[in-house]
Amino acid sequence: MRFSQLLCPTVRETPNDAEVISHQLMIRAGMIRKVAAGIYSFLPLGYRIIQKFEAIVREEMNRAGAQEVFLPAVVPAELWEESGRWQLYGKELLRLRDRHNKEFCIGPTHEEVITDLVRQTVRSYRQLPLSLYQIQTKFRDEIRPRFGLMRGREFGMKDAYSFHANWESLDATYAAMSRAYEAIFKRCGLDFRIVEADSGAIGGDSSAEFMVMAATGEDAIIHCNTCSYAANLEAAKVRPSPVDSGDKTPAYASILTPNAGKIEDVTAFLGRPAEHFIKTLVYMANEVPVLVLVRGDHTVNEIKLRHVLDCQELSLAEDETVKSVTGAPVGFAGPVALPAAVRIVADAAVMGLADAVSGANQKDTHLTHIQPGRDFVPEIVADIRDAIVGDACYHCDSGTYQILRGIEVGHIFKLGEKYSQALNAVFLNAEGKEQTFIMGCYGVGIGRTVAAAIEQNHDADGIIWPMALAPYHVDVIVLNTKDADLVAISDRIYQTLTENRIEVIYDDRAESAGIKFKDAELIGFPIQVIIGKKVKEEGLFEIKLRATKEVRLVVEADLVSALQDLIRN
RNA sequence: CGGGGUGUAGCGCAGCCUGGUUAGCGCACCUGUUUUGGGAACAGGUGGCCGGAGGUUCGAAUCCUCUCACCCCGACCA
Numbered sequence: 001m002r003f004s005q006l007l008c009p010t011v012r013e014t015p016n017d018a019e020v021i022s023h024q025l026m027i028r029a030g031m032i033r034k035v036a037a038g039i040y041s042f043l044p045l046g047y048r049i050i051q052k053f054e055a056i057v058r059e060e061m062n063r064a065g066a067q068e069v070f071l072p073a074v075v076p077a078e079l080w081e082e083s084g085r086w087q088l089y090g091k092e093l094l095r096l097r098d099r100h101n102k103e104f105c106i107g108p109t110h111e112e113v114i115t116d117l118v119r120q121t122v123r124s125y126r127q128l129p130l131s132l133y134q135i136q137t138k139f140r141d142e143i144r145p146r147f148g149l150m151r152g153r154e155f156g157m158k159d160a161y162s163f164h165a166n167w168e169s170l171d172a173t174y175a176a177m178s179r180a181y182e183a184i185f186k187r188c189g190l191d192f193r194i195v196e197a198d199s200g201a202i203g204g205d206s207s208a209e210f211m212v213m214a215a216t217g218e219d220a221i222i223h224c225n226t227c228s229y230a231a232n233l234e235a236a237k238v239r240p241s242p243v244d245s246g247d248k249t250p251a252y253a254s255i256l257t258p259n260a261g262k263i264e265d266v267t268a269f270l271g272r273p274a275e276h277f278i279k280t281l282v283y284m285a286n287e288v289p290v291l292v293l294v295r296g297d298h299t300v301n302e303i304k305l306r307h308v309l310d311c312q313e314l315s316l317a318e319d320e321t322v323k324s325v326t327g328a329p330v331g332f333a334g335p336v337a338l339p340a341a342v343r344i345v346a347d348a349a350v351m352g353l354a355d356a357v358s359g360a361n362q363k364d365t366h367l368t369h370i371q372p373g374r375d376f377v378p379e380i381v382a383d384i385r386d387a388i389v390g391d392a393c394y395h396c397d398s399g400t401y402q403i404l405r406g407i408e409v410g411h412i413f414k415l416g417e418k419y420s421q422a423l424n425a426v427f428l429n430a431e432g433k434e435q436t437f438i439m440g441c442y443g444v445g446i447g448r449t450v451a452a453a454i455e456q457n458h459d460a461d462g463i464i465w466p467m468a469l470a471p472y473h474v475d476v477i478v479l480n481t482k483d484a485d486l487v488a489i490s491d492r493i494y495q496t497l498t499e500n501r502i503e504v505i506y507d508d509r510a511e512s513a514g515i516k517f518k519d520a521e522l523i524g525f526p527i528q529v530i531i532g533k534k535v536k537e538e539g540l541f542e543i544k545l546r547a548t549k550e551v552r553l554v555v556e557a558d559l560v561s562a563l564q565d566l567i568r569n
Numbered sequence: 570c571g572g573g574g575u576g577u578a579g580c581g582c583a584g585c586c587u588g589g590u591u592a593g594c595g596c597a598c599c600u601g602u603u604u605u606g607g608g609a610a611c612a613g614g615u616g617g618c619c620g621g622a623g624g625u626u627c628g629a630a631u632c633c634u635c636u637c638a639c640c641c642c643g644a645c646c647a
Contacts, residue, residue, distance in 0.1 A: 017641095
């Protein structure tokens, strides 16, 4: 490809609406352009990178025994009503009507469609297991799209679904998919980790996320400094704290704490650390108020809380509700001396406290010498808090938790029978009896992985593409297009490389050398072949590596093999 | 949805507070000449419904009202 023919509008200045580096660089390198919030067009170079990644995904999916299908982007509402998600999914689901006023959505994920397909076409256990996948444009009407391709509304995703007659078969495919994902991200040269995850709105029994490590990642990852345990903060398990018997705790007593409604205020006022406090929050769980207790230095993990309470809707209560439930303004709630009967859910660490402090359910008043178990008894005690740095590891005896940040690029789930039951998708098993399919589902964010690759591979000059994703491997740069000899040599080199099936872009533009170097570095071609004075004077071609800026000089006869070696690594 | 902010040439911005010739600057783009190993120089040019609608005024990019879009923080999320 000649650069002079390529639509690649590089931009010198950083666009002011691009927050993260991958977004900035993709815009600046002329790879994507924004059409609306969270919706992008891909220009030739950007699309080529997407295609490179998709090809890797296809190869590994096929190798894992999955078959490619192509499902519709627009899905009739009935299917979603059948699974119950038409109601559950909320505003994120983009709904629309056709000319007959029939309801549809743009699929944000395709469990319903694939389950419908399989229930129509698969009758016998002999046809199982079956793995199908597609690469499709999806739409989720995110509340706040941001970070370019990282969190768009329209986005490319590879989603695979597997169908099984028994759990052992699902386990085998789940493991095979996990290996396929490892292969995919390894081939892209990414530094990633597999972490335990919450299965979220998709549902299911167990799931793991593939996280590309990056300081700008949206997800916090808890990992043990001793064993191999790693989990998304949302799902990271916390080891129960040792319980203090609290034998010596005196009877509780109230103490005036004027205007000290926040934990920091009260700790400062009383001169006791936050660890001695019981933080009391009022939540609305399916429209019923619940008192939620965590230690003063901990935060509530709403995902865990949701699981414990088994509820769909969960949110912090309005100030008015707090008043009616506790009889005091926000900031003075506590589990002791409550005016009305309310459900109380306590984090396990709260029960480990002795001689604790909490609100007195009275304005400007707290209670000291509270002994959990003696002075109040929660209905539920469970792990409902976020893990923090330094927590003892749940899985091993000696480790403690550290925290890292990552970008979720893949997620695999054991769905079980959730969708097959809802959609009554059944087959005949070996005993001739009807049985619902056992399912798994496996997603990879296409654009997001490409963005993550940039987050992980860039410098002050621009992108440094891993060879596997680079739009072209080699950029042939002719430094002076007014020099007919130089152009003739460059044309010849371009032709030779092309004939040798090297993916090459030929920067034949009548631009100054500086512009060509800057663009080459911005776009991030892994290898530059620079054709300038040295070629004419000494017959030496300069090969420059983007990642290290290392330069090698070779004669023309060695150029092709030198490049092929570099591309192969 | 709550809080904050921005819409002026393809991009980045000034002008607005305090209304008044033909709306300006840098980059990009076009023409010519000179340049070509790190985002060149000179000269000449193209390009604007000042986001949209309504209002106030002799007169509106500027003041007022409404509206749309986008961005940031928060809640949400494979």
